[in-house]
Amino acid sequence: MNYYMLIYKLAENYLKDRGQYRSEHLEMAKRATEIGELILGGAMDDPADEAILIFRGETDKAAKAFAENDPYLKNGLIKEWKVRKWNAVIGSKFEG
Incomplete structure (x- = not known):
């Protein structure tokens, strides 16, 4: 299995406008977590200008x-995004 980081660059209006899309976004994240694809995710703080979600597959x-x-993304809260393979080598839950 590999790890992949989904990296979001957040729009300036992210904090102000995310509320109307938050439950749908979190439901997607919950489903991805339940099936073992999404491991961890969240937005950076102070400033809230990026978010990182770690996937496994x-x-x-x-x-x-x-x-x-x-x-x-569909509603303009994400300015850009990319996925990068992450070569994790150690951690409390790492299963090489």
Whole structure:
């Protein structure tokens, strides 16, 4: 298994406008977590200008699909996004 980081650059209006899309976004995240694709995710603080979601899988397909279907992206709260493979080597839950 591999790890992939979905990195969002957040729009300036992210904090102000996310409320109307938050429940749909979190429901997507919950489903991805329940099936073992999404491991961890959240926005940076002070400033809230980026967010990182860590996915686990054979390919980056789940991370890309999440971004492409995210209501935050569809409604302009994400300025840009990318997925990068992350070569994790150690951690309390790491299963090499």
